[in-house]
Amino acid sequence: MKNAAQTRILAIILAVVTLGACVLAGVNFSAESNYNVPTDGIWWLETNGGLCAQQVPVDSPGQRAGVRAGDVLITVDERPTLALAPFIHQLFRDGTYGRATYLIARPAKRCQLQPSSTKFDIQVILEPTDRSINYGLRIIGVVYLLIGLYVLFRRWTAPKSTHFYVFCLVSFVLYAFKFTTELDTFDWIIYWSNVVATFLQPALFLHFAFTFSDTAPDPAHRTRRGILSTFLYLPGLYLLGLQIVSIVHWSATEVLKHRLDKIALAYMALYYVVAAALFFIRARSSENPLERQQLKWLTRGTLVAVIPFTLLYVLPFLLDYAVPAPVANFVRLALIILPLTFSWAIVRYRLMDVDLIFKRGVTYTLATAALVGLYFGVVAVSAEMVHTRLPSLRVWGLLAAIVATGLIFDPLKRTIQARVDRVFDQKRFDYRETLIDFGRSLNSQTDLRALVDSVVERLPQTLLVTRVAVFLASEPDADNRPAPKPTFELAASHGLTNLQAQDLRALDIRFLDFDALDANSHLFLENPQQVLRLPEAQRETARRLDLNYYLPCRVANRVGGGTRTVAIIGLGRTGDGDFLSSEDMEVLESLAGYIGIAIQNAQLYKSLESKINEFERLKDFNQNIVESINIGIFAVDLEDKIESWNAQMEVLFARPRSEAIRRHLSEILPSDFLARFNAIRGDGTAHGTHTLYKFRLALPTGETRTANIAIAPLLTRNLDVVGRIILVDDITDxxxxxxxLTQSEKLSSIGLLAAGVAHEVNTPLAVISSYTQMLSKQLRDDVRIAPVLEKITQQTFRASEIVNGLLNFSRTSGAEFVSIDLNQLLRDSAILLEHQFKTARIRLDQELAPDLARIQGNQGKLQQVILNLMLNAKDAMQGTSTGLITIATRNEHDQVILEIRDTGSGIEREHLHRIFDPFFTTKTNPQPGQHKGTGLGLAVSYGILQEHGGKITVDSEPGQGTTFRLEIPATESPNKTPVYATSQTRA
Known part of the structure; x- marks a missing residue:
């Protein structure tokens, strides 16, 4: 209760004092604006016989009138001026812009009046005292007050916040209170308030530096430090007393006042320099990294403000050297850096804002100084132009000039900010630019592994940190929806040497919940080793990672809006043990956005790549199915342009896919199919499937194939027709x-019938033949009966031949199979018929493959087939002047191919499908020397080929010849027999 009451009383006192100071400052500003002090611009010092002109500024009223440094002023308007007081009273009598008559003595030696010194009168036009510097000083005072109020309201309970506010309030009085020399009661209040602030402000500042970051727990230590701090105010109190005595009791002369002003400035500069030294010493000796970095920037801020003030203003003033007004104004304005750099040391609101405030303080100071000079220059030029050349504009012209000057402040500030950044932190400034460029280039990286590796590689190089880690959220599900509560795993790191592989599984980073409603833009752990607010497992994780910063990489959430965290970046301190500045954190927060988008893009690219691979796999799988089907498949769009064309269609139409795709259907398919296709498309049943059974399809090769063709609509998921798919099933084979098969079944039935008939007919036929031969022997001389009996005997032989043929036809099994060289069998068979071919004037060509494979079969039966086909060929060429029989063999896959070609009369097309039927023959009218066939030779040959697992086909054109093709399975490797490419037999 007592502390609360004290706090309320202190707050009331500070509020009343602050309000009073603001009111007094406002009234003082108004009074100064309405009260002009006449001056000749000369610095006069009292000397024997008058006032000596110590300094005569260039372009001052006195200098323009002719006064020189070292001149002695004897009278003004015939009034003696042995002291400054009567001189000032006389100036006020003449007033601003009045004419004052000076009696000037110009001695041979500076300020040493002698009777022989030259004396003369000059007219001096008095001008108002230039108090423009007071505007800048009041701005500094207002900045002090605003910063103090911000610190006080933002962190009332922070250590030394009240002390800092009192320092800022006293600084406000120091810079905002300016007495007008009117010397009334109010002016004396302003004067003494300024004097008190002059001696109190440096002591408060040194006290602040002396006790900054004093966290010693020992009460005795704090007591001793408090006592020592009290002694810091004694010099200021002594000087304040001296000032009071000199003014009140001694009626101080101007010389004494000037000396007191020197003492006051020396006192202020000394305290500032000592404070900077204290900051520097504490920064070097501090063991706390955060405190060390704070003190480092406080030292810089103090030195930047104090060194120009001491060297360019205090020392020249102590040496009685007149400081040029622009220089004096600039170094005074530089003092604004002090409150800017110290404010964060109290607030500790955002980590390491002290360096940012320091650099921005320098920026705003330089910008303000440049702007003030530019402002007054532009306003002066504008005023001159308004008054002399454009008098009609007057006030509006001045306002336009003021507005134009204000508009250039921001670009001027940005330019100076860039220069200041480069001056104070050139290396890290370049690194940050590199970091921003790196963030912008991240989106081009699509490999997630390479992306996180580049992040942990670039951040240490850019920010000079020693430890970096990237934690990735759990992958989205199959539908690319993130998990309701994603978990994070360490994906890449740099400098985490104290973590073993087993430690990675034990990391509990649930304290990094940046998706919570109240989550900050980043998490800062000043001491990761002792995060007491976390549970034990998470505290142990923070200790092992030893990272001070954690930044979320957020992206827009496609489901439900808002944002979600896809990754977390962890960073430690720099190699010098420093923490990152708030400017670094702003850059990192921007970079985290780039990284989050890049990670999301990489994950989406990975997912897309996976889906593409899956799609390609399914596409290849479906394509393989389509390509593997032994059916021609192609699709057309609504414009009848071919969109797909499988391998079977390539084989069927002898046209590669590249030549068929995007071609119109009419360019590829025959006209009879197009007619049927158009008829189906126009019948109104767009969603139905139509089939063309046993459609004869003319191919580009001239071949005609028989196919079942199915035409079906090509539909989307919405059952919209986008084309048609056509399936061509070649059923020719x-x-x-x-x-x-039908032929085989027919022959099998006929064979069974033939076997029964042969057995039944053969016995009576043998009896008839025996009796007929007996009768022929007995009636050999009977001219009338003997010929008849001869004919009966011939017919019985003929019937016996038919019966034997039937028996041979029915005997299709039971023979022994051996390995056969078909080429040798053909040569042996040709030798047997050589005489007949010569007699019939037929030439025989043999085109036998030298590497022909061996076959398994019955040599006698195969020779019967060969002889039968060769004799048929000879019979087909009977009556021609010349004929040619060609026998050719070759290997084809796992088959041995035998072709017997002739140049005979050929077979009519309508007979081709019947030539293997028993008892069917085309030799109804045999030529001379040609026997009439029984119609069983080809039927028997067909059965023999079936028995050997082969097949026989025929191709014939009337008048052009006939080709029989025999296919027999190969059983052994090819023969290595001598080559008999062609042998000919001629008549």
Missing amino acids: RIQLETQ
């Missing part, structure tokens, strides 16, 4: 197989 299937039909041939079906025909062969």
Whole structure:
């Protein structure tokens, strides 16, 4: 209760004093604005016989009138001026812009009046005293007061906040209170308030420096420090008493006042320099990194403000050297840096704002100084132009000049800010620019691993930190939706040498919850080793990581709006043990946004790449299915342009995919198919499937194939028709197989019938033949009966031949199979028919493959087939002047191919499908020397080929010849027999 009451009383006192000071400052400003003090601009000092002109500024009224330094003023308007007081009274009598008559003596030696000195009168036009510097000083005072109020209201309970506010309030009085020399009661209050502030402000500042960051727990130590702090105010009290005595009791002369002003300035500069030294010593000896970095910037701020003030203003004043007004104004304005740099030391609101405030304080000071000079210059030029050349504008012209000058402040401030950054922190400034450029270039990185590696590599190089870590949130689910409460895992790090692989699994970083409603833009841990507010597991994690900063990388949440954290960046201190500045944190927060977007892009790219790979896999899988199907498949769009064309279509139409895609259907498919296709498309059943059964399809190669063609609409998920898909099932080989199967079944049935008939007919036929031969022997001389019996005997032989043929036809199994060299079998068979070919004037060509594979079969039956086909070929060429039979063999895949070609009359197309039927023959009218066939030779050959697992096909054109093609499975490696490429047999 007692402390609360004291706090309220202190607050009331400070409020009353602050309000009173503000009121007095306002009234003082108004009084000074309405009260002009006449002056000749000369610095007069009392000497024997008059006042000596110590300094005569250039372009002052006295200098323009002809007064020189060292002249002695004897009278003004015939009134003696042996002291400053009567001189000043006379100036007030003449008033501003009045004419004062000076009696000047110009001695041979400076300020030493002699009877022989030259004396003369001059007219001096008095001008108002230039008090423009007071405007700048009042601005400094207002800045002090505003910073003090901000510190007080922002952190009332912070250590030394009240002390700092009192310092700022006294500084406000020091710079804002300016007595007008009117010397009334109010003016004396202003004067003595300024005097008190002059001696109190440096003591408060040194006290602040002396006790800054004094956290010693020992009460005795604090007591001793408090006693020592009290002694800091004694010199100021002594000088204040001296000032009072000199003014009140001694009726101080101007010389005494000047000396007291020197003492006051020396006292102020000394206290400032000692404070800077204290800051420097404490910064070098402090073991706390945060405190050390604060003190480092406080030292810089104090030196930047104090050194110009001491060297360029105090020392020249102590040596009685007149400081040029612009220089004096500038060094006074530089004192504004002091409150700017000290404010953060009390607030500790944002980490390391002290360096930012310091540098911005320098910036604003320089900008303000430049602007003040530019402002008055522009206003002066504008006023001259308004009054002399554009009198009609007057006030509006001045206002325009003031506004134009104000508009250039911000670009001027930014220019100076960039220069100050480069002067004070050139290396890190360049690094930050590099960091920003790096952040902008992150979006081009699509590999997540390379991205996080580049982050942990670039940040230590740029910010000079020793420890960096990147924690990535858990991956989104299959639908790319983030987890309700994502977990973070360490993805990459730099400098975390104290972490082992097993430690990574034990990290508990749940304290990094940046998705909470009250989460800050970053988390700062001044001492990660002792974060007492965290649970034990999380405190241990903070200790192991030893990171001072954690920044979230946030991105927009596509589900539900807001933002979500995709990564967290952790950083430690710099290599010198310093903390990062708030300017660094602002850059990092901006960079975190870039990194978050880059990570999200990388994750999306990875997800997209995964989906693309999955899509490509499915596409390849579906394409493989389409390509593997032994059916031609192609699709057309609504304009009948081909969109897809599988491998089977390439084989079927002998046209590669590249030549078919995007071509119109009419350019690829035959006209008869297009007619049927257009008819189907125009029947109004767009969603139906149509099938063309056993459609004869003419191919570009001239071949005609039989196919079942299915035409179906190509639909989207919304059942919209976007084209048509056509399936072409080539059933030509299937039909041939079906025909062969039918033929085989037919031959099998006929074989069973033939076997029964042969057995039943053969016995009576043998009896008839025996009796007929017996009768022929007995009736050999009977001219009438003997020929008849001869014919009966021939017909019985003929019937016996037919019966034997039927028996051979029915015997399709039971023979032994051996390995056969088909080329040798063909040569042996050709030798057997060589005489017949010569007689019939037929040439035989043999095109036998030298590496022909061996086959497994019955040599006698295969020779029967070969002889039968060769004799048929000879019979087909009977009656021609010349004929050619070509026998060719070759290997084809795992088959041995035998072709027997002739140049005979050929077979009519309508007979081709019947030539393997039993008893079907085309030799109805045999030529001379040609026997009439029984129709069983090809049927028997067909059965023998079936028995050997092969097949026989025929191709014939009437008048051009016939080709029989035999396919027999190969069983062994090719023969290595001598080459007999071609052998000919001629008549």
